[in-house]
């Protein structure tokens with residue numbers, strides 16, 4: 001029997017936990033079962049209490065104190081510890097049936113998705129190739145406010161792409177907090193971000209002054225070091241990266257406003273398709289229902 005799951009990932013503050021909360025709320029509304037797993041050992045507040053919480057196995061504060069590690073080293077230690085104690089996950093997840101959507105809320109340190117092979121190892125255990133046999137989809141969140149700064153947007157898109165390559169899973173990219181850019185970006189403009197278009201980099205200045213090759217920078221001046229990332233030859237680099245993403249149609253985004261249930265429902269449809277959730281559900285016996293509408297086991 002297959003299980004179904006979603007890994008919610010993205011940079012710190014991208015809105016992962018808020019998305020998990022909105023998704024659980026929506027699943028409850030449409031009478032679907034879910035199982036919420038917190039894998040962030042530093043998490044503090046939740047909209048819904050997790051059904052399984054890594055902090056019951058190990059907490060970042062304890063690790064930092066006892067091992068004299070900083071937050072990033074501590075997080076890596078916590079994940080290594082989890083990988084040595086996978087029965088913590090297996091015992092809780094094994095009994096879940098195919099009706100459940102298992103939602104994994106991950107930490108915001110993106111090095112976990114892009115640099116270190118800890119997450120791929122965890123995915124191997126959770127996925128169809130591993131003992132838990134979960135049909136998994138990864139959701140990578142990026143804040144919609146990034147569209148206001150194109151260089152930042154393409155840098156964020158690259159990190160989403162890097163996670164896609166590292167995870168090797170069905171993947172949806174999500175522009176979160178859409179409510180924050182309403183009125184700032186029109187729909188035509190927004191379409192170019194949703195399906196990133198390299199011409200965006202040519203349309204207008206990013207608002208920062210250009211540097212010419214050979215300019216000497218004052219490393220202590222934040223204004224000047226900031227220019228290094230977007231000015232002169234770096235704008236050419238930004239354009240080249242944008243063109244690469246555009247040419248290969250590698251990344252596109254779904255729009256999320258966590259306060260709008262329709263937007264959450266639309267994203268869930270993409271996730272369901274990616275993991276083929278509905279194909280695995282048994283239709284219920286018609287006699288259990290008053291109407292003739294087809295319905296599903298977990299309704």
Ligand SMILES: Nc1nc2c(ncn2[C@@H]2O[C@H](COP(=O)(O)OP(=O)(O)OP(=O)(O)O)[C@@H](O)[C@H]2O)c(=O)[nH]1
Pocket residue numbers: 010011012013014015016017018019040043107108109176177178179180256257258259
């Ligand atoms: N306006 C608006 N704010 C949002 C939305 N989603 C999240 N936020 C806010 O953004 C902040 C961070 O949200 P979280 O859901 O905690 O983000 P996270 O990615 O889980 O954060 P970390 O776990 O620290 O990585 C909170 O103050 C949320 O209230 C949204 O759709 N719209």
